[in-house]
Amino acid sequence: MKDMLPSDVPRPGTSIRHKYFDGFERTIIYTDIETSFPEGNLIVSRTDTKGKIIACNKAFCDMSGFSKDELIGQEHYILRHPDMPAAAFKDLWATVGKGKHWHGYVKNLRKDGGYYWVYATVIPNIRDGKIIGYSSIRRKPSRAKIHEHNELYKKMKLQEAK
Amino acid sequence: MAFFFTVSPDFSPLHISDWFLVNTWLQRNLGEQIHLELFDDFESQRKVIEEKKVDLIYSNPYDAATLVRKHGFKAVARPRELTDEAIIAVTESSPFKRVEDLKPQTRISTTEDPNVHMMAMIMIEPADLSKVNTVITVRDSYMRIAQDLIGGTADIGFFLKSTYDDLSDLVKKQLRPLVTSQIYMVHHALLVGNKMIPLKEKLQNALVKMSSDPEGKSALEALCMKGWDLLEQEDVEFMIDLMDTLVEKE
Numbered sequence: 001m002k003d004m005l006p007s008d009v010p011r012p013g014t015s016i017r018h019k020y021f022d023g024f025e026r027t028i029i030y031t032d033i034e035t036s037f038p039e040g041n042l043i044v045s046r047t048d049t050k051g052k053i054i055a056c057n058k059a060f061c062d063m064s065g066f067s068k069d070e071l072i073g074q075e076h077y078i079l080r081h082p083d084m085p086a087a088a089f090k091d092l093w094a095t096v097g098k099g100k101h102w103h104g105y106v107k108n109l110r111k112d113g114g115y116y117w118v119y120a121t122v123i124p125n126i127r128d129g130k131i132i133g134y135s136s137i138r139r140k141p142s143r144a145k146i147h148e149h150n151e152l153y154k155k156m157k158l159q160e161a162k
Numbered sequence: 163m164a165f166f167f168t169v170s171p172d173f174s175p176l177h178i179s180d181w182f183l184v185n186t187w188l189q190r191n192l193g194e195q196i197h198l199e200l201f202d203d204f205e206s207q208r209k210v211i212e213e214k215k216v217d218l219i220y221s222n223p224y225d226a227a228t229l230v231r232k233h234g235f236k237a238v239a240r241p242r243e244l245t246d247e248a249i250i251a252v253t254e255s256s257p258f259k260r261v262e263d264l265k266p267q268t269r270i271s272t273t274e275d276p277n278v279h280m281m282a283m284i285m286i287e288p289a290d291l292s293k294v295n296t297v298i299t300v301r302d303s304y305m306r307i308a309q310d311l312i313g314g315t316a317d318i319g320f321f322l323k324s325t326y327d328d329l330s331d332l333v334k335k336q337l338r339p340l341v342t343s344q345i346y347m348v349h350h351a352l353l354v355g356n357k358m359i360p361l362k363e364k365l366q367n368a369l370v371k372m373s374s375d376p377e378g379k380s381a382l383e384a385l386c387m388k389g390w391d392l393l394e395q396e397d398v399e400f401m402i403d404l405m406d407t408l409v410e411k412e
Contacts (some may be wrong), residue, residue: 039261040285040343044404057347101407119287121407127399135400137407142290143262 001078003027009113020077028082033114035063037140043118046125047134051076054133065111076136081109085156096124096134105141105149117146164195165358166215170222170350171201172275173385174304174328180384187381191368192361203302204274217358218365222246223348224276227402230395235353236362237398239369239390246350247323247343248281253311254338261288261341264318266295271307271316274300280408281343282320308333324386348405351398352390366392 003026006012013031020026043063045056053071061068064079080089084107095102102122107115118138124131167188169181178200185198196218201207204225210216211229221229223246229235252258268291272279283292299316301307304325310316312333323342326334352369354362372378373389382389 037288038344039288039341040345042343042345042347044347046400059344123403123407125400125403127396135403135407137404139284140288142288144290 001026001074004029004113008111013113016082018080018082020075020080024075028109029113030082030109030115031113033112035110035114035116037063037116037118037138039140041140043136043138045071045076045136047076047136049131049133051134063110063116064108065114070111079108081107081115083107083115083150083153083157085153085160087156087160088153092122096122097131099124099126099131105145106138107150107153117141117149119145164197165217166210167196167198167218168207168210168216169198169200169220170225171204171207172222172273172278172322172325174325176328177385180381183381183384187372187375187378188365188368191372191375191378192364194361204276214355217355219353219355221351221353222275222277223350223401223405224280226351226353226398227405229353229355230398230402233355235355236359237393237395238352238354238362238365240349240351240393240397241387242373242389242391244324244349244387245346246277246281246348247345248278248285249321249323249326249342250282250285250340251308251311251319251321251326251337252317252340253314254336256317256338256340258317258340261286264289264291266291267297269297269299269315269317270320271299271301271310271318272320273302273304273307275322277348277405278320278322280405281345281348284408285341285343286318304329305333308337312336348401351393351401353398 006029009029009031011031013029015027015029017025018028041059043060045060046054048054053074053076056068056071088104092102104120106118106120108118109115119141120136120138122134122136125133125135167185181200182198185196189196258264264286304321307319307321308329311319318340369390373382
């Protein structure tokens with residue numbers, strides 16, 4: 001996944017060097033342009049056990065701004081918005097690693113630097129007692145929940161910065 | 163002894179005789195005796211599933227989970243280009259124009275159809291509605307839901323899209339969809355139980371040819387189906403995982 005360039009975003013945004021948990025780094029340019037979740041849709045994707053995307057639906061491409069070819073084989077974290085606290089994802093992996101379902105509100109980063117909120121459910125795909133990958137299904141959250149989690153994540157980010 | 167075939171009770175009553183045509187076609191093309199039994203409600207059908215009487219079933223996506231993961235049913239085929247979508251409908255004159263207009267204590271008329279209910283409940287989440295702040299009435303048919311809406315005893319009604327489309331023009335004129343799901347990945351599936359698993363390949367071979375056989379084609383068309391696509395076990399497993407994520411939050 002390449003660094004984002006000013007030409008990738010429709011208007012000037014905030015540029016940061018973002019370091020992912022596995023040591024990978026890239027430049028992210030993000031804006032305050034929100035894309036709202038379309039009524040009645042679900043974003044669906046599957047990853048392997050390492051978190052690499054192996055399948056996704058059209059709604060995922062539409063909402064993220066990436067084509068299917070650009071998404072397949074990428075780490076799911078390319079959608080991670082810098083406003084999201086690391087603790088949320090730690091909790092996600094700890095939960096699904098135990099074979100349990102994880103639910104949470106997530107602010108995702110689009111290819112063009114904008115963002116979209118989802119209510120995500122991540123579940124392990126268990127076959128013959130073994131985890132063979134993960135499925136993530138995202139649906140439309142309410143504005144009240146978005147507001148609540150926006151505030152909560154700001155506080156968590158401040159805590160993490162200390 | 164004849165194999166036992168049943169169909170998820172979410173089909174429109176208009177199609178009862180069409181399913182008997184499908185069964186006749188299957189018997190003729192498989193050279194096997196198959197007894198078709200249709201149920202009016204999900205509970206009666208689940209009872210015979212628990213009693214391990216079912217050998218072949220056209221299952222809704224929700225019940226597929228129990229059939230595959232609890233009773234060891236195997237995937238055979240799915241209806242071509244036919245997915246299960248839900249419609250939340252209101253009356254034509256309803257003040258609700260979008261989901262976010264709905265308020266706590268909204269009166270919902272729904273059926274026991276588990277996947278439609280589940281899909282529709284997730285579509286009202288953007289209004290912060292759930293089973294705890296709505297008034298839910300369960301009806302035994304989609305027609306009763308339409309009556310609840312038209313009679314003013316419900317604010318919104320949950321329909322299987324294909325069943326909504328089958329409502330008469332007179333009824334549909336008085337209603338309008340508030341929102342329609344566009345999931346595209348949830349569908350019915352033909353599944354075989356233990357006793358019929360040895361016949362799975364033969365059954366699949368027959369089904370892929372059904373749409374090119376004049377009698378088969380006509381039976382399919384009566385059910386608004388274009389044909390069958392063979393289904394891998396993993397396809398059903400994935401759909402079950404997907405349904406699992408939609409189970410209502412506590």
